[in-house]
Amino acid sequence: MSSLSYAVTAFLAATQFFALAEAVQLSQPNSSSNPWRIWDDEAGGSDTFAEYYPVGNGRIGIMLSGNPSTESIRINENSFWSGSFLSRVNPDGLSTVREMQEAISDGRYKEAEELGLQGYTGTPLSTRHYDKMGNLQLVQILPGGETANYERWLGVDDGVAGAYFSSGNVTYQREYLASYPDDIVAIHLTANQPGSINLRVRLDRGSDLNRYQGYSEPANGHSTVMGGQSPDANPLQWAAGARIASSGGKVTTLGDTVRCENADEATVYFQSWTSYRKSDPKEAVISDLSAVSKSFDEIRAAHVADYQEYAGRMSLNLGDSTSSQRSLKTSTRMNNTTPDNFDPELASLFFQLGRYLFIASSRPESGDNDLSLPPNLQGIWNDDYSPMWGSKYTVNINLQMNYWSSLVTGLSDLRTPLNNLLKTMNGRGAVVAADMYNCSGTVTHHNTDIWGDSAPQDNYTPGTFWPMGATWMITHVIEHYRFTGDKDMLADMFPTLKAVAQFALNFLTEHKGYMVTNPSSSPENTFLVPGGSGGESAAVSPGPTIDNELLWEIFSFIPEAQDVLGIEDEAFAKRVSNMREKLPPLRLNQYGGIAEWMEDFEEANPGNGHMSHLVPLYPLHHITSANQTLFKAAITSLEHRLENGGGPCGWPRVWTIALAGRMFLPDIAHSRLATQMGECSWGRSMLNMGGTAPFQIDGSLGVPAAMIESLLQSHENVLPLADNSTALQAAYTGDKGKLPLIRLLPSLPKTWSANGGGSAKGLRARSGFVVDLSWDSDGTLTAASLTSEAGNSAYVTLGKTPVGGANNGTAIQNSGDGASGVFIHLDGDKGSVHTITLA
Numbered sequence: 012m013s014s015l016s017y018a019v020t021a022f023l024a025a026t027q028f029f030a031l032a033e034a035v036q037l038s039q040p041n042s043s044s045n046p047w048r049i050w051d052d053e054a055g056g057s058d059t060f061a062e063y064y065p066v067g068n069g070r071i072g073i074m075l076s077g078n079p080s081t082e083s084i085r086i087n088e089n090s091f092w093s094g095s096f097l098s099r100v101n102p103d104g105l106s107t108v109r110e111m112q113e114a115i116s117d118g119r120y121k122e123a124e125e126l127g128l129q130g131y132t133g134t135p136l137s138t139r140h141y142d143k144m145g146n147l148q149l150v151q152i153l154p155g156g157e158t159a160n161y162e163r164w165l166g167v168d169d170g171v172a173g174a175y176f177s178s179g180n181v182t183y184q185r186e187y188l189a190s191y192p193d194d195i196v197a198i199h200l201t202a203n204q205p206g207s208i209n210l211r212v213r214l215d216r217g218s219d220l221n222r223y224q225g226y227s228e229p230a231n232g233h234s235t236v237m238g239g240q241s242p243d244a245n246p247l248q249w250a251a252g253a254r255i256a257s258s259g260g261k262v263t264t265l266g267d268t269v270r271c272e273n274a275d276e277a278t279v280y281f282q283s284w285t286s287y288r289k290s291d292p293k294e295a296v297i298s299d300l301s302a303v304s305k306s307f308d309e310i311r312a313a314h315v316a317d318y319q320e321y322a323g324r325m326s327l328n329l330g331d332s333t334s335s336q337r338s339l340k341t342s343t344r345m346n347n348t349t350p351d352n353f354d355p356e357l358a359s360l361f362f363q364l365g366r367y368l369f370i371a372s373s374r375p376e377s378g379d380n381d382l383s384l385p386p387n388l389q390g391i392w393n394d395d396y397s398p399m400w401g402s403k404y405t406v407n408i409n410l411q412m413n414y415w416s417s418l419v420t421g422l423s424d425l426r427t428p429l430n431n432l433l434k435t436m437n438g439r440g441a442v443v444a445a446d447m448y449n450c451s452g453t454v455t456h457h458n459t460d461i462w463g464d465s466a467p468q469d470n471y472t473p474g475t476f477w478p479m480g481a482t483w484m485i486t487h488v489i490e491h492y493r494f495t496g497d498k499d500m501l502a503d504m505f506p507t508l509k510a511v512a513q514f515a516l517n518f519l520t521e522h523k524g525y526m527v528t529n530p531s532s533s534p535e536n537t538f539l540v541p542g543g544s545g546g547e548s549a550a551v552s553p554g555p556t557i558d559n560e561l562l563w564e565i566f567s568f569i570p571e572a573q574d575v576l577g578i579e580d581e582a583f584a585k586r587v588s589n590m591r592e593k594l595p596p597l598r599l600n601q602y603g604g605i606a607e608w609m610e611d612f613e614e615a616n617p618g619n620g621h622m623s624h625l626v627p628l629y630p631l632h633h634i635t636s637a638n639q640t641l642f643k644a645a646i647t648s649l650e651h652r653l654e655n656g657g658g659p660c661g662w663p664r665v666w667t668i669a670l671a672g673r674m675f676l677p678d679i680a681h682s683r684l685a686t687q688m689g690e691c692s693w694g695r696s697m698l699n700m701g702g703t704a705p706f707q708i709d710g711s712l713g714v715p716a717a718m719i720e721s722l723l724q725s726h727e728n729v730l731p732l733a734d735n736s737t738a739l740q741a742a743y744t745g746d747k748g749k750l751p752l753i754r755l756l757p758s759l760p761k762t763w764s765a766n767g768g769g770s771a772k773g774l775r776a777r778s779g780f781v782v783d784l785s786w787d788s789d790g791t792l793t794a795a796s797l798t799s800e801a802g803n804s805a806y807v808t809l810g811k812t813p814v815g816g817a818n819n820g821t822a823i824q825n826s827g828d829g830a831s832g833v834f835i836h837l838d839g840d841k842g843s844v845h846t847i848t849l850a
């Protein structure tokens with residue numbers, strides 16, 4: 012952890028900080044000696060945005076190059092979208108849906124798509140898009156000559172980024188943070204000689220663009236503020252401002268630039284608001300900047316404490332890196348990472364970066380009116396005024412993956428922004444359900460924006476025709492409840508869950524004896540049209556596996572939820588249960604894999620990046636090793652995709668790491684993690700490459716969950732066959748009396764133990780257990796400690812012994828009650844701690 016020692020006492024007088032002119036002691040930060048720092052010996056280039064360091068407080072995101080003399084800090088505010096809500100339901104939507112249903116039932120898929128491209132698509136075609144707010148231009152006037160001793164870093168241990176360099180005879184340091192408790196960005200500039208800080212700060216929104224910009228002006232002698240509004244009937248107003256506060260020296264404004272001359276040290280504060288949260292964003296920005304009264308040290312201390320409160324909830328150790336690995340800068344270590352060259356401490360840093368980014372981009376707001384928003388495709392770090400895919404919320408895997416890690420790594424209390432969006436979608440989606448489908452309940456297609464726009468998105472055939480976005484997203488509420496047992500959260504979200512189910516009850520139509528979604532598709536995948544000419548492919552079909560399985564899950568859970576919440580609605584429970592029985596079952600396809608569609612189509616794109624047909628294995632859990640037929644077929648499906656180039660860089664690869672863990676395929680999990688690091692990430696920032704976008708946040712945020720799947724699982728459920736029995740039967744969502752099964756080290760890759768063993772502390776398992784576990788260099792469990800936080804019981808086992816099989820796995824024992832066996836029951840008294848070792 013970096014801590015500067017200041018020989019200064021600062022006090023606030025009027026709007027300036029004055030201090031005794033004494034030199035700050037600065038020394039080379041030696042980031043290589045801190046395993047929790049991403050670091051570099053050069054600043055980011057002017058157009059290498061994805062190699063900058065991301066900093067955020069949930070609402071505001073900044074991206075840093077650490078350039079010594081002219082730093083163009085990219086600024087984002089998470090409510091800054093291209094405009095206000097757009098009502099986009101196609102006026103011919105309902106009649107087109109009816110025609111498409113008929114054509115699809117008849118196998119006239121291309122015809123259905125052709126109609127849909129005019130009558131189903133949104134009018135206009137797209138939701139609002141996320142926008143970059145602009146740049147904070149930070150010019151630091153240096154003594155001249157070469158800059159030397161350069162180092163920049165991002166600390167995932169303290170949530171602070173920095174840069175260090177010397178120029179002339181002066182050594183400089185910057186620290187950058189985005190504070191949640193003080194709701195402001197602060198950049199602190201110091202030098203080891205008094206009077207050496209000379210700065211110019213101004214804001215722009217593209218030097219030659221000024222899009223939606225109405226003003227850029229000085230304020231209060233120490234600040235600059237720019238802003239404007241979207242060109243709408245109901246415009247979104249925005250403002251961004253920066254202030255310099257210095258210790259010694261002089262702060263003035265000239266034009267819309269803030270100048271700081273000959274200061275001993277200085278802090279640049281940045282604030283931004285839009286009319287999504289503030290009625291007068293400009294006034295809010297100016298008054299927030301003026302009101303800053305804490306010193307940087309106080310702001311920093313509060314920020315670090317707040318960040319560490321979340322970041323410190325869990326730790327991961329995958330063994331020791333070699334001293335030569337440790338001596339290298341991050342980009343070289345990333346580049347050196349291959350399946351045969353593992354760097355354990357770097358892998359742990361890669362893991363914790365996912366949690367860092369989540370804490371920096373998903374923060375609930377305090378007070379009654381929580382307007383917090385979840386991270387979009389780029390989190391809150393976008394550098395483009397026309398970002399790839401609009402940097403929206405894509406809900407056919409991407410927003411899902413953004414939240415995968417939060418439950419299992421102890422960050423469930425940071426999920427409110429997601430639940431807020433689901434509630435917003437519920438309201439908007441009810442209008443789409445009624446107008447486009449003549450259905451009750453709510454529907455969302457494959458994208459949404461901050462206004463919950465739920466109409467179809469784009470005219471991209473494999474993506475557009477999919478009405479199950481809200482259905483997949485609502486399973487996050489179910490999982491949230493499973494991990495935490497939080498009944499208040501479940502009660503709050505139940506109306507949304509119910510509305511999603513109500514839509515399905517209305518929308519499903521009969522096809523070949525089953526009740527199915529139609530029109531629908533298996534997200535972004537295509538098949539060869541049976542009898543079609545010349546390899547003709549299509550995307551739409553009735554009842555794709557993903558839809559059936561998402562609905563199976565929510566229909567199964569609703570009666571459970573009603574029981575938990577004391578909702579007496581037997582009729583509704585019966586309706587969903589009856590409908591569940593009419594869904595098409597899981598089946599095998601011609602390759603012996605899990606069928607992706609109801610018909611056993613030939614795949615047009617067997618290496619597709621989406622693993623939609625494996626959703627019932629991960630993230631859901633209808634397919635487990637208790638049913639070896641389905642489990643082996645799922646493995647065949649994964650292998651089939653991989654053999655055909657599936658699981659390419661980014662979120663698809665991260666998904667395969669999770670799938671491999673859940674399938675007990677440790678070598679695949681390991682090698683895909685290694686290539687995600689070595690080939691699919693920006694070496695300097697460790698951020699996930701985004702295919703055609705510079706980067707995409709999902710592939711970074713999903714990493715912790717994907718890796719943990721090899722260390723700890725809790726998605727299976729069991730029914731004891733007798734009260735005292737360890738003979739267990741597999742159970743699934745909706746079964747009464749089931750208990751979760753916690754698997755310790757189900758699929759530990761050899762490389763994760765070979766460098767001195769390892770440990771994980773503070774993992775969360777379903778039913779409210781906090782799990783610490785450690786293993787030796789052979790990968791053998793040393794000990795595990797399971798603490799019941801929710802007062803629920805569970806079973807625990809070591810390794811991958813299937814439920815309902817021969818029970819011939821490794822016996823473990825509970826030092827508390829002496830119980831031993833392959834599967835042992837954990838009594839879940841609240842606060843009880845169970846220590847598990849080999850028997």
Ligand SMILES: *[C@@H]1O[C@H](CO)[C@@H](O)[C@H](O)[C@H]1NC(C)=O
Pocket residue numbers: 038039040041
């Ligand atoms: C970095 O290492 C140098 C030389 O070993 C030492 O003088 C300096 O104090 C170290 N800096 C920090 C911040 O630990």
Ligand SMILES: *[C@@H]1O[C@H](CO)[C@@H](O)[C@H](O)[C@H]1NC(C)=O
Pocket residue numbers: 154155156179180
């Ligand atoms: C650095 O210090 C040396 C000796 O103190 C002096 O001769 C030189 O002019 C200084 N250089 C700068 C750029 O201030």
Ligand SMILES: *[C@@H]1O[C@H](CO)[C@@H](O)[C@H](O)[C@H]1NC(C)=O
Pocket residue numbers: 342343346347
């Ligand atoms: C990455 O490693 C490859 C060899 O593995 C090497 O050719 C290349 O120069 C390295 N790139 C960087 C940026 O270190």
Ligand SMILES: *[C@@H]1O[C@H](CO)[C@@H](O)[C@H](O)[C@H]1NC(C)=O
Pocket residue numbers: 105449
């Ligand atoms: C909409 O559904 C209702 C029954 O819920 C039905 O009475 C009505 O005719 C339908 N309208 C159209 C246009 O299909």
Ligand SMILES: *[C@@H]1O[C@H](CO)[C@@H](O)[C@H](O)[C@H]1NC(C)=O
Pocket residue numbers: 596597637638639640641
């Ligand atoms: C496995 O699942 C398939 C498909 O649902 C089912 O037909 C079969 O009976 C199941 N096998 C076991 C052992 O439960």
Ligand SMILES: *[C@@H]1O[C@H](CO)[C@@H](O)[C@H](O)[C@H]1NC(C)=O
Pocket residue numbers: 733734735736
């Ligand atoms: C478990 O309970 C059954 C009756 O349900 C009894 O016959 C059996 O002896 C018990 N076994 C143990 C190990 O207590």
Ligand SMILES: *[C@@H]1O[C@H](CO)[C@@H](O)[C@H](O)[C@H]1NC(C)=O
Pocket residue numbers: 816817819820
């Ligand atoms: C456990 O039993 C299964 C099924 O009989 C068998 O395939 C497996 O090899 C056995 N495992 C061990 C460790 O004996």
